[in-house]
Amino acid sequence: MVVDMDRCTGCQACVVACQAENNIPINTETIFLQRRVIEWIWVERYWEGEYPHVRARYIPLLCQQCDNAPCEPVCPVYATYHNDQGLNVQVYNRCVGTRYCANNCPYHARFFNFWQPVWPETLRHHLNPDVTVRWRGIMEKCTFCIQRIRRVQREAARDGRTLQDGDITPACAQACPTDALVFGDILDPQSRVAQLAKNKRAYKVIEDLGTGPNVIYLKKVDPYAPAADHDHKH
Amino acid sequence: MGITRRDLLKLAGVGALGAIAFNGCRIPDRELRVESPVALPEDQVTGRDNWYATLCVQCGAGCGVLARVVEGRARKIEGNPDHPLNEGKTCARGQAAVQALYHPDRLLSPLLHGQAVDWETAMAELAGQIQQNRGRVLLATNPLRGHNALVAQTFIQSIGGTLLAYEPLEDTVLRTAVKGLFGQDTLPDYDIARARTVFSFGAGWLETWGSPVRWGRAYGAFRQGRPGQRGLFFHAEPRFSLTAANADLWLPVRPGMEGVLALAVAYVLVERGMAHPPAAAQLTGGQGLGALTAYQPERVAAAVGIPAERIREVAEVFGSQRPSLALVGGSALAHTNGLFNARAVLSLNALVDNIGREGGIRFNPPPPAGWTGVPPAPFARWRQALEEMRAGRVGLLIVRGANLIYGLPVDRGEVEEALTQVPFRVVIGPIADDMAPYGDLVLPELEALEAWGTDWPEPGPGYQTVTFQQPVVRPFRDGKAFGDILLEAGKAAGLTLPWQSMREAVQDGARRLFALRRGAVRAADEEGFFMGVLQRGGWWDPQATGQGRFTGERLPATPPAPQFAGDAQEFPFHLVPFTPLGIHDGRGAHLPWLQGLPDGTTTVAWQTWVEVNPDTARRLGLLEGEWVEVISPRGSLRALVYVHPAIPPEVVAIPVGFGHQGMGRWANGRGANVFSILAPLTDQETGAFAWAATRVRLRRTGQRQRIPKFEGVVRPVQLEERPIILVTKEA
Numbered sequence: 001m002v003v004d005m006d007r008c009t010g011c012q013a014c015v016v017a018c019q020a021e022n023n024i025p026i027n028t029e030t031i032f033l034q035r036r037v038i039e040w041i042w043v044e045r046y047w048e049g050e051y052p053h054v055r056a057r058y059i060p061l062l063c064q065q066c067d068n069a070p071c072e073p074v075c076p077v078y079a080t081y082h083n084d085q086g087l088n089v090q091v092y093n094r095c096v097g098t099r100y101c102a103n104n105c106p107y108h109a110r111f112f113n114f115w116q117p118v119w120p121e122t123l124r125h126h127l128n129p130d131v132t133v134r135w136r137g138i139m140e141k142c143t144f145c146i147q148r149i150r151r152v153q154r155e156a157a158r159d160g161r162t163l164q165d166g167d168i169t170p171a172c173a174q175a176c177p178t179d180a181l182v183f184g185d186i187l188d189p190q191s192r193v194a195q196l197a198k199n200k201r202a203y204k205v206i207e208d209l210g211t212g213p214n215v216i217y218l219k220k221v222d223p224y225a226p227a228a229d230h231d232h233k234h
Numbered sequence: 235m236g237i238t239r240r241d242l243l244k245l246a247g248v249g250a251l252g253a254i255a256f257n258g259c260r261i262p263d264r265e266l267r268v269e270s271p272v273a274l275p276e277d278q279v280t281g282r283d284n285w286y287a288t289l290c291v292q293c294g295a296g297c298g299v300l301a302r303v304v305e306g307r308a309r310k311i312e313g314n315p316d317h318p319l320n321e322g323k324t325c326a327r328g329q330a331a332v333q334a335l336y337h338p339d340r341l342l343s344p345l346l347h348g349q350a351v352d353w354e355t356a357m358a359e360l361a362g363q364i365q366q367n368r369g370r371v372l373l374a375t376n377p378l379r380g381h382n383a384l385v386a387q388t389f390i391q392s393i394g395g396t397l398l399a400y401e402p403l404e405d406t407v408l409r410t411a412v413k414g415l416f417g418q419d420t421l422p423d424y425d426i427a428r429a430r431t432v433f434s435f436g437a438g439w440l441e442t443w444g445s446p447v448r449w450g451r452a453y454g455a456f457r458q459g460r461p462g463q464r465g466l467f468f469h470a471e472p473r474f475s476l477t478a479a480n481a482d483l484w485l486p487v488r489p490g491m492e493g494v495l496a497l498a499v500a501y502v503l504v505e506r507g508m509a510h511p512p513a514a515a516q517l518t519g520g521q522g523l524g525a526l527t528a529y530q531p532e533r534v535a536a537a538v539g540i541p542a543e544r545i546r547e548v549a550e551v552f553g554s555q556r557p558s559l560a561l562v563g564g565s566a567l568a569h570t571n572g573l574f575n576a577r578a579v580l581s582l583n584a585l586v587d588n589i590g591r592e593g594g595i596r597f598n599p600p601p602p603a604g605w606t607g608v609p610p611a612p613f614a615r616w617r618q619a620l621e622e623m624r625a626g627r628v629g630l631l632i633v634r635g636a637n638l639i640y641g642l643p644v645d646r647g648e649v650e651e652a653l654t655q656v657p658f659r660v661v662i663g664p665i666a667d668d669m670a671p672y673g674d675l676v677l678p679e680l681e682a683l684e685a686w687g688t689d690w691p692e693p694g695p696g697y698q699t700v701t702f703q704q705p706v707v708r709p710f711r712d713g714k715a716f717g718d719i720l721l722e723a724g725k726a727a728g729l730t731l732p733w734q735s736m737r738e739a740v741q742d743g744a745r746r747l748f749a750l751r752r753g754a755v756r757a758a759d760e761e762g763f764f765m766g767v768l769q770r771g772g773w774w775d776p777q778a779t780g781q782g783r784f785t786g787e788r789l790p791a792t793p794p795a796p797q798f799a800g801d802a803q804e805f806p807f808h809l810v811p812f813t814p815l816g817i818h819d820g821r822g823a824h825l826p827w828l829q830g831l832p833d834g835t836t837t838v839a840w841q842t843w844v845e846v847n848p849d850t851a852r853r854l855g856l857l858e859g860e861w862v863e864v865i866s867p868r869g870s871l872r873a874l875v876y877v878h879p880a881i882p883p884e885v886v887a888i889p890v891g892f893g894h895q896g897m898g899r900w901a902n903g904r905g906a907n908v909f910s911i912l913a914p915l916t917d918q919e920t921g922a923f924a925w926a927a928t929r930v931r932l933r934r935t936g937q938r939q940r941i942p943k944f945e946g947v948v949r950p951v952q953l954e955e956r957p958i959i960l961v962t963k964e965a
Binding site: 026 | 330338799
């Protein structure tokens with residue numbers, strides 16, 4: 001996935017689209033007060049500077065689907081593993097809730113179900129039947145909407161089509177009004193993500209840790225940035 | 235999920251009883267295989283889904299959406315990729331339509347004097363009341379467009395009465411300005427995607443203003459859609475909103491001074507010879523710079539709160555980096571001089587010669603014949619309506635989506651008194667909102683995803699567009715659509731109305747479009763055409779564009795000064811109310827996804843907060859999470875302090891939309907209602923509610939709690955030595 005921070009406005013359409021697609025428990029006021037909010041993709045806002053030269057910087061963050069994922073080796077029950085397409089998969093029915101993976105994730109992209117998720121009976125009608133509802137004591141995170149990936153792959157196989165760039169879209173990228181989020185096959189040199197990854201603004205978040213993240217960010221452009229802001233070189 | 239594969243087959247065999255017969259609901263046999271007990275999430279695949287194109291009604295923009303229906307239940311909303319307004323995209327609010335549909339507190343049956351009755355009894359009662367009160371009916375609704383508007387207007391015409399639309403944050407000022415400057419009854423479109431400079435005054439176009447998903451599409455292209463050419467965006471607003479946060483430069487203009495700031499920019503354009511000569515002549519009455527002396531940047535800098543050199547800097551860019559575009563909205567129009575502000579800002583567009591051009595203002599045509607709208611009536615008109623009720627001139631009040639008791643800036647007692655003078659009151663809505671206790675008859679309305687309708691988006695995409703709304707699921711509750719209630723009760727009362735039902739009205743509309751023989755849907759016959767518009771989600775004709783020209787007149791030599799309620803000594807702060815991303819003006823307050831959506835700048839959720847500048851907070855000894863009393867000349871409310879690093883010291887800001895009495899478990903009694911402390915000032919010329927013209931003071935209560943916010947949920951990863959947000963000056 002490529003995230004263009006110069007397009008992102010922080011509107012959080014992606015956040016609610018993800019909650020709708022992936023049966024994420026309702027974040028009640030109590031949950032907020034406990035700081036146990038679950039948002040597989042979330043928009044982080046950081047303040048910079050002092051009034052009147054204040055900047056608010058937005059960054060959408062999600063599981064980076066690392067090649068060398070710190071969450072994987074620490075799981076004692078092999079609940080998080082790497083599949084053959086490079087995704088970090090969380091197997092809910094293996095997870096025993098040690099939370100070692102969350103401890104080890106430098107992006108803080110893993111969320112733990114401290115409580116049994118509760119929906120009023122009627123709201124259960126809109127739950128997505130393609131996605132498991134996670135139990136109390138289970139770790140969860142962004143899956144790149146694996147159910148959508150599988151659905152498209154299956155339908156393509158059934159119809160004898162080859163997949164085209166843009167066929168598979170996670171819920172967040174599908175909702176994003178500004179096209180800040182783009183999803184595709186980085187190994188296909190013709191794909192939009194591969195093209196965008198060549199942009200001179202491209203970087204990966206804290207990649208010096210050696211995690212090998214698979215989400216590529218494009219720098220925010222700020223021609224009027226205060227003098228304190230300078231290009232961060234890698 | 236509690237649904238086994240066997241259940242699923244049973245369900246699929248029956249099929250969902252949607253308004254349209256499903257087909258292909260069975261899972262093909264080749265796809266059925268035994269589930270492995272060690273199934274991984276990536277192996278999970280369940281039933282087939284169906285997609286229906288329909289209309290989003292979560293705000294007034296009118297986007298086209300697709301509803302994903304599995305097993306007869308609406309599961310997910312996606313944007314309709316064919317729809318010219320939002321091109322396949324949605325916002326956070328649009329996603330929440332499924333929560334509105336399956337809200338646990340939806341009304342289960344009609345209520346007559348508080349007692350549950352069946353529909354037959356309810357409709358007989360309503361029909362009787364209509365018969366008795368011919369000529370004395372007031373129909374109060376939310377702003378309507380399309381067939382809801384048409385049916386409401388037809389109903390009112392045949393019975394003799396008044397139809398008034400209500401919206402707490404009305405757009406009367408903008409409409410009046412557009413009519414005065416361009417001779418247009420419909421709001422124009424802004425070609426942001428192809429502009430090089432956008433200068434907006436108070437318009438939260440990346441949040442809730444106008445058509446936010448459409449503007450969002452444009453914003454992406456404006457910034458990064460043209461290789462080597464990145465658009466520049468300046469934003470003037472007294473509050474640091476999410477839109478301001480995305481601007482290259484934010485100008486913290488003093489409340490009510492937006493028009494003066496715009497004319498200071500105009501002064502620089504004329505002075506530097508950058509202004510389009512005919513427009514400059516029009517606006518200065520042929521006098522040139524002399525007519526604008528009062529607006530020289532050095533002269534007005536202190537009053538508008540922006541240094542003169544900064545005004546000159548942005549004006550230079552605005553004049554030279556064309557096409558440039560000036561937008562106005564939000565709190566800039568909510569002052570006693572709101573219309574002046576609107577005219578001043580919109581006139582900038584003429585000075586940079588963008589009227590009707592690429593990257594500028596593009597006019598929308600009127601909708602096709604048969605499509606009408608009911609825009610919100612100004613606050614002054616509503617005050618008059620309250621008078622009429624109090625004087626006993628209204629015999630029957632029908633309320634649908636017009637939350638008068640919640641949003642009108644007059645004392646609750648005054649509205650109550652007016653309501654109680656009306657012999658019979660009907661409240662229509664899917665959920666019992668603040669108005670329901672005043673209804674002698676309360677009628678459960680269907681949610682948008684269960685009902686028929688049409689809409690024409692305003693502002694539209696620059697050409698004629700009609701969106702079709704169809705039921706995507708069988709009604710989940712025993713309700714009736716708003717139009718059906720009017721048509722059925724009207725018919726029972728002996729009125730002659732052209733349609734039996736909303737579906738018939740919508741089909742009639744499709745017939746009219748078919749007869750035009752143009753546009754994006756073609757078919758051999760009417761039936762095929764109707765199916766076609768339902769499948770596509772609507773009809774549009776990119777050839778049918780709008781026309782308009784600039785007819786602005788000479789600008790006032792001295793600007794009208796904004797008036798404020800409350801003495802500056804006693805009430806030291808300007809109160810700037812704003813619509814939060816999620817719950818909007820309160821219409822989304824009953825939906826947990828929207829209540830639980832972290833605010834765009836403060837990240838607060840679920841509670842009413844007040845944004846206070848850090849220096850002000852230090853001076854008053856306020857800490858984050860402290861409960862303060864915000865006191866205006868009209869009343870007071872309690873809110874949680876959020877120390878906001880980017881709000882001007884003389885301003886405090888509070889989100890609207892909280893503090894409902896009713897609207898279900900997630901909205902009822904939650905937070906405080908800003909409208910209850912706003913003074914009833916109006917724009918001098920239009921009578922529109924000046925909701926940003928109230929001054930307040932803060933009083934400590936000594937109580938403090940943790941504030942519900944998203945900030946801090948994830949431990950900070952943006953560290954000085956290891957930043958995660960990288961910035962470059964080069965586009």
